[in-house]
Amino acid sequence: MxxxxxxxxxDPAVIGIFLGGSLAAGSADAFSDIDLRVVVQPDRHASYVDRRREIPKAWPGFLFNEWVPGAQHCVSHFRPFGKIDIFYYSAATLTPSPWYRLPIRIFLDPQGVVADLVEQAKGLPFTVDPDDVDFSISKGLAAAHETYRRAMRGELxxxxxLLDEMRQHIMQADDWLNDRTPESAAVAKFEHRASREVNAVLLASYRQCGADEILAALRLLVPFYRQQVMALHEKFRLPRPVANDLEALDIISFETASDRN
Structure with a gap:
């Protein structure tokens, strides 16, 4: 860091450097990553984004990068287990966001740009976009169906x-249904903030890598996820047909029960 x-x-073109995540929140441990944010003058922003993979290579201990094409950040890994995630923001496009309500540690801010963002963020609420819930349900259902198909084909x-992907959507649903915001995630790992029932069903769903064991895990997860999907529909008034979503899960319950018999 x-x-x-x-x-x-x-570089005078850099007018803001600040830290987020668990290090800024004071909840970091020896394996936490570094969430660094760099604010750049508009005329130099593209240059930094273009060089985002090259810059960390000159720093001691560099191992490798991971990145998303077209994105404005890069995650770099250092020996033995160091990890830094750097986002490059253009000063021209910075806008207030509830994300700036999360703990922040400012390293450089000569023009007060970052401090102004933090001030404007006060009172901005975190809201859940129904489209995100819609997307998550589709991905959760798809993961459940694909788990069944792949297990039946022997692609264990x-x-x-795919079972792990389904678990991720169960975890996300638990946060949404309990009105947990990113502020909760910043200070408590999921195992410590999750509902007791979710923790229990997730723990019980881990099995050996065999078709019967995978189907048994699916039988355990599907009824629980069905309850969550019903609750998500009710809470967020989703436009998608709830009957279709429930039928998609009921099909799996019926098929896995038939396979067991």
Whole structure:
């Protein structure tokens, strides 16, 4: 972190450097990553985005990058297990957001740009976009169906990864249904903030890599996810037909029960 801050501070085009995530929140441990944000003058922003993969390579201990094409950030890994996630923001496009209500540590802010964002963010609520819920349900249902299909085809490793994807949507639904915001996630890992029932069903769903074991895990998760889907429909008044979603899960329950018999 010190290396990165010193590097960016030398460039007058960088007018803001601040830290987010668990380090800023005071909940970090030895394996936490570094969430660094760099605010750049508009005329130099594209240059930094273009060089986002090259800049960390010159820093001591560099191992490898991971990135998304077209994105404005890069995640860099350092030996032995260091990890820094750097987002590059253009000063021209910065707008107030509830995300700036989360704990922030400012390293550089000569023009008060970051401090102004933090001030304007006060009182802005985190809201859940129904489209995000809609998308999550579709992905959760797809993961459940694909788990069944792949297990029946004997593609067991693939089926296990799909079960994990379904678990992710169960975890997300639990946060939404209990009105947990990113502020909750910043200070408490899911295992510590989750509903007791969710923790129990997730723990019980981990099985050996065999078709019968995977189908048994699916039988355990599907009825629980069905309850969550019904609750999500009721809470967010989703336009998608609830009957279709429930039928998609009931089909799996019926088929896995038939396979067991």
């Amino acid at each position: 010190e290396t990165a801050v010193q590097f960016f501070s030398r 490793f693939f089926a296990q990864t």
